[in-house]
Amino acid sequence: MQKNSNSKKNSTHLELAKLGKIFFKEKKFFDFYSKHKKSSFEAIKNINLKIEKNTFVSIIGPSGCGKSTLLNLIAGLQAPTSGKIIIDGLAIKGPGPDRGVIFQNYALMPWLTTIQNIEFALNTVFPEKTKPDIKERAINYLRMVGLEKASNKFPKELSGGMKQRVAIARALSINPNMLLMDEPFGALDALTRSYLQEELLSIWRKNKVTVVLITHSIEEALLLSDKIILMSSGPSATISEEISVDLDRPRDRQNIEQDPKYLKIKMRLEKHLLRETRAVEEVT
Numbered sequence: 001m002q003k004n005s006n007s008k009k010n011s012t013h014l015e016l017a018k019l020g021k022i023f024f025k026e027k028k029f030f031d032f033y034s035k036h037k038k039s040s041f042e043a044i045k046n047i048n049l050k051i052e053k054n055t056f057v058s059i060i061g062p063s064g065c066g067k068s069t070l071l072n073l074i075a076g077l078q079a080p081t082s083g084k085i086i087i088d089g090l091a092i093k094g095p096g097p098d099r100g101v102i103f104q105n106y107a108l109m110p111w112l113t114t115i116q117n118i119e120f121a122l123n124t125v126f127p128e129k130t131k132p133d134i135k136e137r138a139i140n141y142l143r144m145v146g147l148e149k150a151s152n153k154f155p156k157e158l159s160g161g162m163k164q165r166v167a168i169a170r171a172l173s174i175n176p177n178m179l180l181m182d183e184p185f186g187a188l189d190a191l192t193r194s195y196l197q198e199e200l201l202s203i204w205r206k207n208k209v210t211v212v213l214i215t216h217s218i219e220e221a222l223l224l225s226d227k228i229i230l231m232s233s234g235p236s237a238t239i240s241e242e243i244s245v246d247l248d249r250p251r252d253r254q255n256i257e258q259d260p261k262y263l264k265i266k267m268r269l270e271k272h273l274l275r276e277t278r279a280v281e282e283v284t
């Protein structure tokens with residue numbers, strides 16, 4: 001049996017230090033005479049976290065607590081209001097090819113074919129590469145997710161699962177060392193979801209990437225992760241707990257639920273989510 005991936009880890013890949021994000025809203029015309037010109041909403045506050053290289057981390061928390069905000073900050077798509085995001089020892093200042101991002105809604109360009117979607121990303125990240133090199137690389141990644149034959153199809157001709165496989169191929173093709181995934185399988189049926197979970201695990205094992213996955217599914221987090229980060233309810237959400245998932249790999253989805261260690265963590269996660277979701281309901 002393969003050992004838990006702890007053996008692959010060697011140093012901190014991602015560090016979040018006192019990270020916070022406040023959204024400022026411009027006041028509308030009818031608010032003109034009010035005292036303050038802007039209102040604000042503190043989504044996340046004082047997030048501190050260290051993630052080792054090649055770790056598979058999931059982030060779980062009540063709906064609307066700030067998970068996507070956190071992922072967007074790590075991706076460099078939004079700027080933090082306070083604190084730092086440090087990758088391999090350096091504070092990031094924006095997006096970079098070291099991070100591949102995958103969203104729930106695939107984010108493919110509808111006017112480009114499957115292969116052109118991947119080529120577009122490759123041309124942006126590797127402008128020095130020749131056209132044939134880019135094409136070959138794009139085909140290799142499509143082959144990796146079993147979609148070589150769909151290379152000339154447009155996104156509208158693909159199923160949800162196929163679109164998400166293209167998004168995964170595109171994110172991996174730029175050779176990132178971190179994959180940031182925001183509910184990537186949330187819109188898929190159960191069978192496609194479990195198929196893509198297996199595919200993601202195999203890609204993670206082969207490519208040695210650090211994965212940060214946002215999920216609403218406790219079962220998904222337990223099946224895939226080395227570590228689960230629990231977020232508190234917002235506003236001003238923060239990290240409540242970090243749980244190590246010390247279960248052997250590969251994990252068998254049929255039998256894992258019999259494992260007392262699995263059941264113990266599952267119960268802890270359920271309790272947390274219930275408590276934090278109630279806290280949201282009491283505020284609203």
Ligand SMILES: Nc1ncnc2c1ncn2[C@@H]1O[C@H](COP(=O)(O)OP(=O)(O)OP(=O)(O)O)[C@@H](O)[C@H]1O
Binds near residue numbers: 023062065067070234
């Ligand atoms: N651009 C923005 N301007 C103002 N408020 C925002 C903005 N983006 C997010 N928020 C608010 O920040 C909070 C966190 O949102 P976010 O989407 O990060 O939560 P989430 O945990 O990912 O939600 P879900 O679980 O429903 O996907 C929410 O209250 C949301 O309304």
